[in-house]
Amino acid sequence: MREASSAKSSGGKARKPQSNGASEGLLDRELVDLPAELRWREWMMRVEAVIFASAVPVGREVLARVVGKDCSIDLLIDDLVEELRDRPYELVSVAGGWQHRSRVRYADAIRASQAPTRGGAAALSEFEATVLMSIAYFQPLTRSELSKIFGKEVSRDVIGSLRGTGFIASGPRSPTPGAPYSYVTTKHFLSAFGMETLRDLPDIEALEDAGLLSRDAEHSEPFPVGQEDNSEGVL
Template sequence: LSIDAIQALLEPDLTPTRAVFRSVLQEIEEDYKGRGVELVEFSGAYRFQSRPSMSEWVQRLWEERPQKYSRALLETLALIAYRQPITRGDIEEVRGVAVSSTIMKTLLERNWVRVVGHREVPGRPAIYATTKHFLSYFNLSSLDDLPTLAEIRDIELISKELNAQLELVGTEDESVKQDD
């Protein structure tokens, strides 16, 4: 909840100032330090969540496995996040393939993206951008928290190098077994 949302819940004559709210919220944050849950602020709103160190234990409460997302969906989401506002046609031009209606429907249903307008061209295609729910789901305060494209390329390079090294180690292990 945002401070405005909390204030709207209270009687107008009983509503403290924003400064008082911030002070109380800081006290609550301090009080919860060292516990399994924490009060966290994202994009001007506050929520209680389990600490990342407790995720293993919390996950045991649910039998369902996290939904697996296709590479196409994740690529589409990344393009929207990094190049917003963007149309479906723009996404298709970058990816070189058509964007499935199912992908766009999933992103809209998950409330990770929304239609922010329509381009003034024939057909008036929808223009997409990410939502606050997207930021919250991925624990981002703002889009500035997304890794830069250079960092992503570095991660991909490191991953490829690591996989190559692991393959070499696997090959060496097999040759040792053959020598024995």
């Protein structure tokens, strides 16, 4: 009825497409006409649909846009996690939000299929991976500080490559002469490596004991590597 009235008042002229804000206004979030059980089920399906469609982890504030104001996002997520318990994929908490991820036990099958997959970590050289690891643990770090850690120059090409993957971004300027930019990890770094926050990084003392990382300021050789925006990834 509202659309018909609006068309008549505009003299039959074609209307401009609605903005996202207007479209959001048409979504019934409260669903008061539904029985409580069906209302909850619809909220669950909305939340799962948004997470499934998103290319990045979805935060609480985004999910709150599609459910009622008194709906508990945490309880919805708990029910979705339980519902997916027997599926080959799960709902995981990464980088400050939620995302669908294939279960580890099916990794071999996915690789054998050679099907193109979305997301994941970009391929890095051993040295790039070690520089990234150093930034993750000791950020914010300037290129000069990284060069001191490794005992040789960390080139702009290496930094550019890591920036190109989306794993690092410019952090605060250093108070040292010239005020160079420092570098920090990003939310994409957390997402790609399946972490909620940087507190999920492996214990640094264990890495030191294994010879994979050192807090010493200077090294004659790079650290060995194991197998395998201001940034929100900063602790």
